[in-house]
Amino acid sequence: MSVLIVGTTALDSIKTPKAENPRLLGGSASHAAVAASFFSPVKLVGGVGEDFPKKYIALYRRHKIDLEGLEILPGKTFHWSGEYELNMNNRRTLATELGVIETFSPTLPKSYQTAPFVLLGNIAPALQHRVLDQMQRPKFVVADSMDLWLNIALDDLLKLLPRIDGFVLNDSEGHQLTKEDNVFTALKKIHALGPKYVIIKKGSHGSILSGPKGFFICPAYPLSKVVDPTGAGDSFVGGMMGFLASAKGPIDANIRRAMVYGSVTASFCCEGFGLTRTTKIKRADIEKRVKELEKLTKF
Amino acid sequence: MSVLIVGTTALDSIKTPKAENPRLLGGSASHAAVAASFFSPVKLVGGVGEDFPKKYIALYRRHKIDLEGLEILPGKTFHWSGEYELNMNNRRTLATELGVIETFSPTLPKSYQTAPFVLLGNIAPALQHRVLDQMQRPKFVVADSMDLWLNIALDDLLKLLPRIDGFVLNDSEGHQLTKEDNVFTALKKIHALGPKYVIIKKGSHGSILSGPKGFFICPAYPLSKVVDPTGAGDSFVGGMMGFLASAKGPIDANIRRAMVYGSVTASFCCEGFGLTRTTKIKRADIEKRVKELEKLTKF
Numbered sequence: 126m127s128v129l130i131v132g133t134t135a136l137d138s139i140k141t142p143k144a145e146n147p148r149l150l151g152g153s154a155s156h157a158a159v160a161a162s163f164f165s166p167v168k169l170v171g172g173v174g175e176d177f178p179k180k181y182i183a184l185y186r187r188h189k190i191d192l193e194g195l196e197i198l199p200g201k202t203f204h205w206s207g208e209y210e211l212n213m214n215n216r217r218t219l220a221t222e223l224g225v226i227e228t229f230s231p232t233l234p235k236s237y238q239t240a241p242f243v244l245l246g247n248i249a250p251a252l253q254h255r256v257l258d259q260m261q262r263p264k265f266v267v268a269d270s271m272d273l274w275l276n277i278a279l280d281d282l283l284k285l286l287p288r289i290d291g292f293v294l295n296d297s298e299g300h301q302l303t304k305e306d307n308v309f310t311a312l313k314k315i316h317a318l319g320p321k322y323v324i325i326k327k328g329s330h331g332s333i334l335s336g337p338k339g340f341f342i343c344p345a346y347p348l349s350k351v352v353d354p355t356g357a358g359d360s361f362v363g364g365m366m367g368f369l370a371s372a373k374g375p376i377d378a379n380i381r382r383a384m385v386y387g388s389v390t391a392s393f394c395c396e397g398f399g400l401t402r403t404t405k406i407k408r409a410d411i412e413k414r415v416k417e418l419e420k421l422t423k424f
Numbered sequence: 425m426s427v428l429i430v431g432t433t434a435l436d437s438i439k440t441p442k443a444e445n446p447r448l449l450g451g452s453a454s455h456a457a458v459a460a461s462f463f464s465p466v467k468l469v470g471g472v473g474e475d476f477p478k479k480y481i482a483l484y485r486r487h488k489i490d491l492e493g494l495e496i497l498p499g500k501t502f503h504w505s506g507e508y509e510l511n512m513n514n515r516r517t518l519a520t521e522l523g524v525i526e527t528f529s530p531t532l533p534k535s536y537q538t539a540p541f542v543l544l545g546n547i548a549p550a551l552q553h554r555v556l557d558q559m560q561r562p563k564f565v566v567a568d569s570m571d572l573w574l575n576i577a578l579d580d581l582l583k584l585l586p587r588i589d590g591f592v593l594n595d596s597e598g599h600q601l602t603k604e605d606n607v608f609t610a611l612k613k614i615h616a617l618g619p620k621y622v623i624i625k626k627g628s629h630g631s632i633l634s635g636p637k638g639f640f641i642c643p644a645y646p647l648s649k650v651v652d653p654t655g656a657g658d659s660f661v662g663g664m665m666g667f668l669a670s671a672k673g674p675i676d677a678n679i680r681r682a683m684v685y686g687s688v689t690a691s692f693c694c695e696g697f698g699l700t701r702t703t704k705i706k707r708a709d710i711e712k713r714v715k716e717l718e719k720l721t722k723f
Contacts (some may be wrong), residue, residue, distance in 0.1 A: 307647075327629065330626065347641070349609050421640060422641050424718075
């Protein structure tokens with residue numbers, strides 16, 4: 126089955142003490158869509174400017190991503206630039222140029238409106254609502270978010286939560302939303318806001334699912350070197366939704382394995398700047414790491 | 425088989441905004457010994473003062489801990505007092521009174537010298553050396569440590585590492601020792617210092633083993649409420665060594681499961697002040713949580 130993915134489609138300029146990586150393909154929708162594409166057909170929703178490089182359109186196409194919902198708008202593509210410190214742990218934003226995304230409001234093509242799986246990737250909650258408003262009874266809807274929306278669009282976000290099946294956020298956002306330090310208590314409080322499935326991401330420490338069948342402790346694939354974690358969270362949720370859309374049977378029977386596939390897809394994302402590493406792998410590379418993770422967690 | 429455990433035997437006064445818990449039984453050896461006692465016979469090595477409460481001797485005895493190596497010395501028992509903030513995350517030391525531990529130097533009873541499993545719990549590396557000097561070809565030796573010894577006794581610690589089979593430390597100590605942020609890189613660097621097995625503890629994020637059979641990602645048992653994490657690391661390594669000493673077959677066949685048993689024993693430790701919760705459980709309670717952890721990590 127197909128996954129509709131909305132989110133930002135951006136150009137990311139990532140500077141490190143050793144190199145500059147100008148105008149890489151980035152944005153939550155790009156990362157999630159490429160990750161999901163290893164498992165299922167993807168329908169992308171986003172807006173880019175007239176400056177959006179043709180090579181990135183070709184990249185989406187190589188991943189068989191449906192671009193009917195990608196609008197090319199007058200103006201410039203959303204551009205983010207940031208700089209990493211030598212240890213790659215601290216990142217600071219140098220510039221954020223919203224460009225066309227400032228006024229972007231998605232209108233879904235008819236063929237998109239019946240997609241059974243919907244990933245509302247990290248973008249303003251108002252746009253996540255707008256996409257959901259145009260959908261016809263999707264089977265499974267998951268939303269991702271970020272601290273920015275908790276700060277400036279909390280009401281919109283809180284109204285979104287009862288409309289979705291699953292909500293994905295990181296541990297600091299979980300704390301911000303619930304005022305709870307404890308992940309497991311935070312998870313329970315987030316259920317009370319609406320979603321049946323809540324996933325808290327903990328970076329290299331893996332992630333925790335709370336759902337109708339209880340908790341699942343999902344490992345992260347061990348990486349000795351992280352080149353660029355930008356987009357890892359989007360790759361995780363994209364890979365997860367792609368896998369879920371490809372799997373037979375109920376969500377509960379597949380979601381744990383889907384998270385592991387998402388986790389492994391995110392591990393590749395971290396090994397290169399932007400999407401440079403993720404776009405070089407094959408499904409077989411993912412399968413290999415999933416098998417390794419099985420061995421690494423068995424007791 | 426039996427486990428010899430050396431470490432501090434202390435009285436801990438733990439203050440919180442809601443309660444005072446004066447002079448609880450504490451210290452690395454106490455926590456590790458009680459944890460190990462659920463699985464194997466324990467031989468305790470330590471020194472206490474004449475003020476050491478008889479009820480704590482009785483507590484050790486209830487756990488069938490061999491006290492031939494517990495010396496009662498003229499003076500006062502090592503006393504630590506600390507205070508937690510309301511969210512239980514930040515702890516500050518109010519006072520450290522070393523008492524008899526300042527000049528303590530263990531002399532092992534003859535019956536201790538052939539113990540097959542040795543846990544050099546957190547105490548000055550010079551004392552860990554001294555215990556090892558008196559042992560006759562132990563089968564498996566593991567040492568724990570803390571940031572204090574990395575700061576003030578690094579040479580002693582570095583000389584200890586080639587003498588032991590396994591080394592256990594937490595992630596910040598791993599970083600301090602190797603200058604590596606990445607856990608997996610830090611693990612490799614620590615192998616080069618001597619130990620064949622290295623375990624990095626990550627608190628509520630679980631722990632990572634690096635050994636001859638590669639990595640193992642060990643989960644932490646999910647706790648919605650942490651009352652007092654004091655001694656959790658000691659309980660982890662104590663439970664692990666107790667389980668290893670009870671298991672048939674080679675270390676490599678048992679160490680992963682041993683870590684899970686240690687992790688679960690530590691979870692009980694966190695649910696009460698000092699040893700109050702751990703001393704109320706039975707082996708069956710541990711088994712129940714190990715089974716739960718199996719379910720929580722399966723995919």
